[in-house]
Amino acid sequence: MPSTRAEFHETATLIPVAQHLARVLRAMGDLAARRAGDDVEHVRLADAAGRTLAASVDARLASPPFDNSAMDGFAVRWADVAGATPEHPVALRVVDDHAAGAAGVADAAPLGPGEAARIMTGAPVPPGADTVVPVERTDGGATVQGDHAQRVAIFSTPDRGRHIRRAGEDLRVGDRVLEVGTVLGARQVAGAATAGHATLPVTRMPRVSVVATGSELAEPGEPLGPGHIPDSNSLLLAGLVREAGCLVAEVVRMPDDAEQLRTWLAERQPCDAVVFSGGVSVGAYDVVRRVLGSGESGAVEFVRVAMQPGSPQAFGVLADGTPVFGLPGNPVAVAVSFEVFVRPALLALQGRCDVRRRRVLAQVASGWASPAGRLQVMPVSFVTPDADADADADADAASDAGSASPAESPTGPTGLPRVRPAASGGAGSHLSGGLAGADGFALVPEHLASVAPGDTVEVLVLP
Numbered sequence: 001m002p003s004t005r006a007e008f009h010e011t012a013t014l015i016p017v018a019q020h021l022a023r024v025l026r027a028m029g030d031l032a033a034r035r036a037g038d039d040v041e042h043v044r045l046a047d048a049a050g051r052t053l054a055a056s057v058d059a060r061l062a063s064p065p066f067d068n069s070a071m072d073g074f075a076v077r078w079a080d081v082a083g084a085t086p087e088h089p090v091a092l093r094v095v096d097d098h099a100a101g102a103a104g105v106a107d108a109a110p111l112g113p114g115e116a117a118r119i120m121t122g123a124p125v126p127p128g129a130d131t132v133v134p135v136e137r138t139d140g141g142a143t144v145q146g147d148h149a150q151r152v153a154i155f156s157t158p159d160r161g162r163h164i165r166r167a168g169e170d171l172r173v174g175d176r177v178l179e180v181g182t183v184l185g186a187r188q189v190a191g192a193a194t195a196g197h198a199t200l201p202v203t204r205m206p207r208v209s210v211v212a213t214g215s216e217l218a219e220p221g222e223p224l225g226p227g228h229i230p231d232s233n234s235l236l237l238a239g240l241v242r243e244a245g246c247l248v249a250e251v252v253r254m255p256d257d258a259e260q261l262r263t264w265l266a267e268r269q270p271c272d273a274v275v276f277s278g279g280v281s282v283g284a285y286d287v288v289r290r291v292l293g294s295g296e297s298g299a300v301e302f303v304r305v306a307m308q309p310g311s312p313q314a315f316g317v318l319a320d321g322t323p324v325f326g327l328p329g330n331p332v333a334v335a336v337s338f339e340v341f342v343r344p345a346l347l348a349l350q351g352r353c354d355v356r357r358r359r360v361l362a363q364v365a366s367g368w369a370s371p372a373g374r375l376q377v378m379p380v381s382f383v384t385p386d387a388d389a390d391a392d393a394d395a396d397a398a399s400d401a402g403s404a405s406p407a408e409s410p411t412g413p414t415g416l417p418r419v420r421p422a423a424s425g426g427a428g429s430h431l432s433g434g435l436a437g438a439d440g441f442a443l444v445p446e447h448l449a450s451v452a453p454g455d456t457v458e459v460l461v462l463p
């Protein structure tokens, strides 16, 4: 129970992360449903990476499309070679030679008793053959020259049917290859090619506008005026938008000036979502809150979420129905807010079936404090084997024991990977430089005020 009025005010107004996310995803679900239909494009397989499937894909071709050899060797009739040994090889007449891609194999005369065909990996199995003997188990036979048949000695017998890859054992015509909502990567595109497709139906890539607000913001690399800082959030957000499979409609940096924001809102490029950074808190110049919170440009709600960093959040729609996010300006808060709310929303807008990031359990290598009552989303890095080696060297130098500090081992006694805060400064939401070393975000539940070495935490793994 909160003990003071101030504390009560703080905790009473915090919305659980799951509740805010559910609200965002509900709104995105409605938008995606409205977009469905007009939003399908057909792209060539070579252009499909990173796109989201708009419809499930079934096999048009069997895989393999025909029975073929898994080995370079000789296609035989098993009954002819059963019992062959090095001491008592079986000699067969080589009547044909089949390379991968060979035409006409299916029409060849069936192998007769005592006959074999030389065959290469991937070549169709000729009629009559039921087994392939790898070349290593033969004397190698001899090349067929013209129609002068040669002989091959078989030294041992595989099981009947061995080394033949059967038509359809991977996919039969009509088998489901890819589910609607799947994000297409190299493996999925290759699977579609195998299944006989040349193009795939994908959802249109949402276009997202990024607006960084703040009178202190300067172009990165330019000399800084007094009180100015390089604008890192524009780059962060534009990059995260692209990583989430979207196109960047425009990137805008503007000072804390309500008139400039109103002008931009009136003249902006058409897009599917807008993401603001900065100006959502309670500061005197918090321009996003002032303009969007007034209701003059749409319906945007400003809330405080039980999360650290990234507590102040804005979400809603602009006057034309475009969804809009207002993220708190601190760079780590931007990264975390994007990860927790915006990325799932943009994936949902694309029709992705899975909007969750992969999670792993990890063991804390060096502890940190966490604000009780809020979900802490802490940038962490995995302890690497290199760090282990460095620690070994340090330990060697410091003592004769020469063993690595347990805190530096890449896995803990449980076999879980170990994590430590990515920023040497800890959990501050301004530690933008430290964010660059993050491999993931550790999720520290609301009821904890700290984590200690050896504790287990769940980590969202970044690509």
Ligand SMILES: Nc1nc2c(c(=O)[nH]1)N[C@H]1C(S)=C(S)[C@@H](COP(=O)(O)OP(=O)(O)OC[C@H]3O[C@@H](n4cnc5c(N)ncnc54)[C@H](O)[C@@H]3O)O[C@H]1N2
Binding pocket: 212, 213, 214, 216, 217, 229, 230, 231, 232, 233, 234, 277, 278, 279, 280, 281, 282, 283, 286, 309, 310, 311, 312, 327, 328, 329, 330, 331, 333, 429, 430
């Ligand atoms: N009285 C209170 N003050 C603040 C509260 C609060 O509850 N009461 N919350 C704090 C928290 S937590 C956050 S997060 C920030 C969020 O404020 P804003 O969204 O209004 O963000 P700004 O004030 O515009 O900026 C915060 C911080 O981030 C830096 N920044 C902003 N944009 C960029 C950019 N594009 N690139 C790099 N850095 C950026 C900015 O210079 C500020 O230092 O409010 C706290 N205050």
Ligand code: MOO
Binding pocket: 308, 309, 310, 311, 312, 328, 330, 332, 333, 429, 430
């Ligand atoms: O939400 Mo703020 O990000 O804690 O700094």
